[in-house]
Amino acid sequence: NAGVMQNPRHLVRRRGQEARLRCSPMKGHSHVYWYRQLPEEGLKFMVYLQKENIIDESGMPKERFSAEFPKEGPSILRIQQVVRGDSAAYFCASSRAGTGGAGQPQHFGDGTRLSIL
Amino acid sequence: QKEVEQNSGPLSVPEGAIASLNCTYSDRGSQSFFWYRQYSGKSPELIMFIYSNGDKEDGRFTAQLNKASQYVSLLIRDSQPSDSATYLCAVKMGGTASKLTFGTGTRLQVTL
Numbered sequence: 328n329a330g331v332m333q334n335p336r337h338l339v340r341r342r343g344q345e346a347r348l349r350c351s352p353m354k355g356h357s358h359v360y361w362y363r364q365l366p367e368e369g370l371k372f373m374v375y376l377q378k379e380n381i382i383d384e385s386g387m388p389k390e391r392f393s394a395e396f397p398k399e400g401p402s403i404l405r406i407q408q409v410v411r412g413d414s415a416a417y418f419c420a421s422s423r424a425g426t427g428g429a430g431q432p433q434h435f436g437d438g439t440r441l442s443i444l
Numbered sequence: 445q446k447e448v449e450q451n452s453g454p455l456s457v458p459e460g461a462i463a464s465l466n467c468t469y470s471d472r473g474s475q476s477f478f479w480y481r482q483y484s485g486k487s488p489e490l491i492m493f494i495y496s497n498g499d500k501e502d503g504r505f506t507a508q509l510n511k512a513s514q515y516v517s518l519l520i521r522d523s524q525p526s527d528s529a530t531y532l533c534a535v536k537m538g539g540t541a542s543k544l545t546f547g548t549g550t551r552l553q554v555t556l
Contacts (some may be wrong), residue, residue, distance in 0.1 A: 358542065369548040370488065370532065383543055418487055422542065430476040430536035433544060435487045 329423050332401075333375050339442045340409050348404040348439045352421030359383075359402045360433060361394060366424045370418065376402055391408035406441075416444045445470055448535050450547035458555050463520040465531050470514070473538025477509055477516045480532040482549065487489050488532055492518060523554045 332351040340346050348410040352359050372386040376396035387394065391409075398400040406413055420433035449468045457463045465479075468513040476495050480488035494500045494516065500507045506519040516535075520527055530549040537545055 370546040374545040
């Protein structure tokens with residue numbers, strides 16, 4: 328499967344636990360983006376990463392959330408001390424490097440549905 | 445004013461008709477425009493993207509962009525029941541690296 332791979336597909340955590348969501352970009356893509364979709368709401372940008380660099384984290388909550396994209400391995404979105412309001416679908420997207428001002432198309436993974444008990 | 449606005453619908457069209465989905469955006473510096481289709485409980489799937497004013501056609505889909513009016517649309521010809529989904533308009537705004545700003549989507553229902 329050459330698409331964007333996310334795991335796990337479903338994740339259940341109790342309040343106060345940590346959640347780790349993983350994303351491997353499409354082959355040939357070097358840019359990774361994380362989005363969150365709350366029930367009945369649109370997709371909201373969280374963070375944009377390239378290998379070993381966070382390019383834009385303007386959509387990340389200031390506390391408890393962090394993201395990384397190491398030189399080797401998948402991108403990780405980490406949520407510490409989860410609360411009920413963190414329940415959502417978390418989507419990862421990837422793209423090729425862009426040229427000029429136009430954004431390269433982003434392709435989405437199947438998402439991780441996070442449920443907080 | 446929302447940055448990217450779409451009518452939430454539902455937009456109901458009969459099978460075989462043309463479905464017209466519309467989107468307006470607030471930032472005149474926006475550079476790239478994308479349409480995604482999302483079935484209930486599934487992930488967004490890229491349908492079309494357009495960068496320049498005018499029309500871009502791909503099979504039954506046509507994207508139309510008018511930067512002066514800050515308006516982008518998606519036409520679906522010969523609509524099929526399988527086209528029933530939520531269509532998301534996404535915009536790369538000027539000076540925002542590569543992040544996309546999404547509208548809340550228009551739900552399309554194609555009836556038999």
